[in-house]
Amino acid sequence: MDWNVGQSIRSIWESCDLSASEFADEVADFYRRPRMTLPELMAAPSLVERFTRRFLLEAVIFPYDAGGALFGLAVADPTDIAAQRGAEIVLGGPVAVSIASFEDIAAALSERLGPDEDGSSTSSSVLASGAVEESVDSLRDLASGAPVVRAVNDLLDKAVELRASDIHIEPMRNGLTVRMRVDGLLRTVPPPAHALPQALISRIKILAGLNIAERRLPQDGAARLEASGLNLDVRVAIMPTQHGETAVIRLLPRDRGLLDIAKLGLRPHDERKVRRLIDLPHGMVVITGPTGSGKTTTLATMLSALNTPSRKILTIEDPVEYEIAGINQCQVKPAIGLTFASALRAFVRQDPDVIMVGEIRDTETANIAIHAALTGHLVLTTLHTETAIAAAPRLLDLGVEGFLLKSTLRGVIGQRLVRVLCDRCKLRKEISAADFDADPRYEACGLSIGETVFEPRGCERCAGVGYRGRVGVFETLEVDGEVRSCVGQQMDAVALDRAARRAGLTTMMDDAIAKCREGVTTVAEALRVTIAR
Known part of the structure; x- marks a missing residue:
């Protein structure tokens, strides 16, 4: 690019089309100085405590310990000799000058100095001094620049490629960390190069329709996007943290294919139970499990099976x-x-056949759902409990009367998700005595020495992980006979469990171990998500 020696470095940047990082690259090349990136600034031992806040903000410099008796000084404007001389006086020796962008120095000073006395951020003060004002308009311009747009698009494309369900963007002391949840586990991926974390978060806020000027409070938003040819519903959650705002992006493909009960991974006898439950004219069916265990997918699949023109579903x-x-x-x-409760009250006046409540969280919602089931509606809902057996005691704890629960609760489905072994590279393995010695749970879950199971190896198809995709492990409890009597008598979970086993309940652990023997998953996965009881 052309340099006009009559202009300051700052004014040249403000008048050019380059991003802050690209401009700093040009400056470093022109003045033949080393180039420092934001992660390098954050990792350098800071010496900002030796300087006044005002001097650092006005000069836009970042002093650091370069090792030994050497001092380093990252500057955005290498022509500002007065600032360099001032730094040498304060530090008591010569400084090695390197080049960083105005924005990277602003971010580093913001981290090291903290908020100003009036509560404003240091990076706001630095950029307001003439580089890029921290106004809503400038933030929007920064977040809409080509490098940031490309960075966010690349993250979305990478997530689709990995089949990730979530993207976690987390500013840390030493720079930006990006992780993606693939098959239930977080995997670190390289962060976008030359993208200021603040600009990245602002771009995500713009896409989700959030307030880019609000950085003190959590925000939630949504958007519809396209990445790698796939249409996505995106949920965005922003949270302020010690080192800046974090963003979690939930990716929900709009075209998920046909929701089919046969594809959930149920054993044949459990599938028959589920089909009997959704054929009931009224009553309550509960799905239990922790967050991320696939409850919503199971609910949606059941609703799809119920969805006919002859039924009204809310x-x-x-x-x-x-x-x-x-x-x-x-x-x-x-x-x-x-809320869930207020919507339920309105639903019963809409003449529905089937009602689905995303989650029962409180006493009011529980009681209204029970009464809806009593008055001739089929109610599907979820609870956060460890097992299917624990659903009844949990509803009793929420204040539901035992005789009402006995009359309405028809079935409970407990579930978890396990990773599926890659068909291309999985390996056969015989369980040995060493496995039993290493983990006593092998014996507790019904495995025996010499039995054949499978383990992951890793190949190009599964990105070296050994797993590709997830499948559910289930326990399906029909509340009838002895189990219903136990519910009516408000017996504890242990008594209910015994009654359910006598009635033929197959536990999640039983289902998981059966899938291990079939080569669907591994013993390690089964033990990760289920417990023997």
């Missing part, structure tokens, strides 16, 4: 993750009073 969810044609779906909005 749902209240937080958020709506699967859009199903022919079903009336609502999203909770606590800010205006639309």
